[in-house]
Amino acid sequence: MAERDAVLFANEAFYRAFVDRDVSAMETVWSARADIACLHPGWQPLIGRAVVMDSWAAILGNPQSPKIRVRDPQVQVHGDAAVVICYEQLGEDFLIATNLFAREGSVWKLVLHQAGATAGEPAPEGPPETPRRFN
């Protein structure tokens, strides 16, 4: 798997854990080895695995927590770290997010997440792809 695809895969896993309200998957997405930090919009900054994971347990355990979709992810690789900049769609609204991953062996682990207000919007989505037929 190409490096950027591996980073995008890790980014997708983060949002999949969010959508699925899967605390265990969220714990796996984040690094258990490196320093981590999470800057939820309008929260106090959370630094360190204990407080970051507590925040996700609260968010994912809340049935009112918003549905989220990742849009237009862009990857920038800096050695053993890689950033994904992406929109987060929440209903009709958009946030802009930075997700920083660190390489740990063959996988990329999330070490920092910040989301905040943006005036931007992702590119319009095209029509759904025609399903491929394999026969």
Next chain:
Amino acid sequence: MAERDAVLFANEAFYRAFVDRDVSAMETVWSARADIACLHPGWQPLIGRAVVMDSWAAILGNPQSPKIRVRDPQVQVHGDAAVVICYEQLGEDFLIATNLFAREGSVWKLVLHQAGATAGEPAPEGPPETPRRFN
């Protein structure tokens, strides 16, 4: 200079360029080699050196642009990349910022900046240090 001190030095240089409205210094702070991105609060995301530098020329050229002070910077190093999470003080208000630096030889260059709303505040500042006397 210890690694974290070198990262903090680069972070200080970023805010010094901001305070001094020094476009040339700002161009030096940011990497000219790596992919860069800048997520000003409430702007469209800016990706790539040309648009990022255009934004700084506009901000630093505006005499109404706010005075800014960095407070409580915290460093997290991930190999050849390092994050500084810090408050930005603008008058009585605070933003929370992520500044990502990449190691280029012996220096750290800014590759990503995101600032956004926060409910947090930096620790209160203590009394000014007593000036040291050298005689």
